[in-house]
Amino acid sequence: MKKIIGYFFKKPLVLEDKKPFEIILPIDALYDGKEPVVESNHQILREIEKKYEYPIDSLHSFFIISEIADVD
Numbered sequence: 001m002k003k004i005i006g007y008f009f010k011k012p013l014v015l016e017d018k019k020p021f022e023i024i025l026p027i028d029a030l031y032d033g034k035e036p037v038v039e040s041n042h043q044i045l046r047e048i049e050k051k052y053e054y055p056i057d058s059l060h061s062f063f064i065i066s067e068i069a070d071v072d
Helices: 037-052
Strands: 002-010 019-025 059-070
Touching: 002 037, 019 037, 037 059
Parallel strands: none
Antiparallel strands: 002 019, 002 059
């Protein structure tokens, strides 16, 4: 499992309107080269959608990851 911390943005992209996020993904294959980056990004956006209750189509595909760590 991976803990991911960073910032996400709603559409339209306004850099000053960043929102912090902290999610846990139940996968270890995030950005490991075996899966396309686009799919890893989409998994993160889906988890933000669930946890913070924003419709996925209202989230901008640009987000900032400040930390990725293994969860024990």
